Amino acid sequence: MGHESIDNSTEIRRLLEELSALQQKIFHLNEKIQSIQLQCKHVFLETPVMRKCQKCGFAESTYY
DSSP states (O other), rough: OOHHHHHHHHHHHHHHHHHHHHHHHHHHOOOOOOOOHHHHHOOEESSSSSEEETTTTEEOOOOO
8 A cells, every 4th residue: 555655656757747837838838829919910809899800810999
C-alpha cells in the first residue's frame, strides 16, 4: 500500500509540472493573439449587441 502512495505522489507531481507548462504556453499564446489583434485592420461583422472582426476574432460589446 505504501508503494501505491509513492506512485500517486510521483504521478501528481508529474501532472502538476505538465499543468504548469501548459499554463505558461496558454499565457504566451494569449499574448500572441493580443498582439495580432492589436495590429489587425479590423473588418467587423456587427449585430445590435456586439461586433466581431472577421479577420482576427476580436470581439467587443456594443450594448451599453
